[in-house]
Amino acid sequence: MTRESQETIQQPKTLLIAIETPYNRSVDMRSYFEEFANLVKTNGIEYEEIIEVRLRSIDAGTFLTKGHLESIAALCEEKKIEEVIISEPLTALQERNLNKIFGCTIFDRTQLILEIFEKAALSAEGKTQVAIAMLQHKKSRVSGKGIHLAQQSGVKGMRAGAGETAKEKELRHIEEHILKFKRQLEKIQLARDTQRKQRLDRQIPHVCLIGYTNAGKSTILNALTKSDVLAADRPFVTLDTTTRELYINHEKKGVISDTVGFIQQLPHRLIEAFKSTLQELSYADLLIHVVDVSDKNWPAHIKVVHDILAELNVKTPMLYVFNKIDRLTTPLENSVLDSYQPHVITSAQSKNDLEPLIAFLDSWKK
Ligand SMILES: Nc1nc2c(ncn2[C@@H]2O[C@H](COP(=O)(O)OP(=O)(O)OP(=O)(O)O)[C@@H](O)[C@H]2O)c(=O)[nH]1
C-alpha cells in the first residue's frame, strides 16, 4: 500500500528511529536528527515518538544490533506501533527482517526521500525520473523476496519453475514499466540537448547554482535575476532545473540555472535517474556552490556535494558561497573558510549582503 492511500484511510502509528552510524560524518548529531525529522514532516507524516540509537557496527541482516532489536520490538508492542521509519538506507533483507521482528511496516531513508521527490516533481522530466527511481527501488525489494512468492505462482498442481513464477511476473512488469519511462525520458531530454548545443555554439556562459538541499540556491537565483522560483524552508523544494538570463550591473553575463539539492545518503537510484539533468553541470562554466553555514554540519554537507560531483565526474570550476550568515551568533573563522577557494560570504536575505557574490560575478569571465 502506498503512503498516499494509507493517509486517506488513517495515519498509522509511526515510530522514528534516528541512528548514528559509524559511516556518518556529521559532527553534530542533533542537526542530523533534526534533518531526519524534517524529512518525515516534509513527507506529511506525523509520528508518535522518535528514538535515538548509536551503533558501533551495522548488522548485515538487521542493521540494528541485538539489544536494540529487543528493546524496540517491546516498545512497538507496548505502543501498538504500526509503522517504523529508519533514518538510514536499508537493504531489502534488513527491511524484511525488521518487518518480522517489529511486526510493523518498515520504511527506510531511501523510501522517504523517494516519496518526497515524487510529491515535489512538477515537470514531465522530473516526474519520469522519479518514477524510474521508484520502480528500481521496488524491483530491488521484489528481487529480494524469498521462496514464498516464487511458489505462489501459476497453474495449480504445476511446480514452481515450470512456468513464470509470481515473482518473475512482477519483476517483468516492473522492467517493462522502467523501459517505457526510460524511452519517454530520452524523448524529453532530446529537447534539452538541443538547447545546450545552441548555448555552446553561441558560447553563452552558463552558471549553475548547486549545493545541499535548503542552502538557499533558489533564493539566490531569485535575488540575482528578479525571478520568483519557489523557495521554502523544507528540503527538496526544487527538483526541476530553472534557467534565467543573468545580468550583473546591467551587463549580460550569460545564463544561470537552479538545480536539485543534495543530501546525505541520497538514494543512489535517484542520482542515476537524475544523471542526465546533473550532467549539465559538466557543461557549465561555473558552479556556485551554496552552503548554509548556519547548519553546524556544513562541512559534512560540502563533502556530500563533492562526493556526488566526483561520482558524476564533474570538474567545473567552483565558487563557494557561504550563505545565511545573518543566522550566525558567532562569526565564521577565516582559517576554516580559507581551505575553500574561491569563496564569498553572503546572506540572501538582503541585497547588501549579497554584494560579495555580485562583485565576484561582475569581474568573472568565462
Ligand atoms: N536567514 C536566512 N534564510 C535564508 C537565506 N537564504 C535562504 N534562506 C531561507 O532558507 C530556506 C531555503 O531556501 P531555498 O532558496 O528554498 O533553498 P534551496 O537551496 O533552493 O533548497 P531546495 O530547492 O529545497 O534544495 C528558505 O526559507 C529561505 O527563505 C539567508 O541568507 N538567510
Ligand SMILES: [Mg+2]
Ligand atoms: Mg530550491
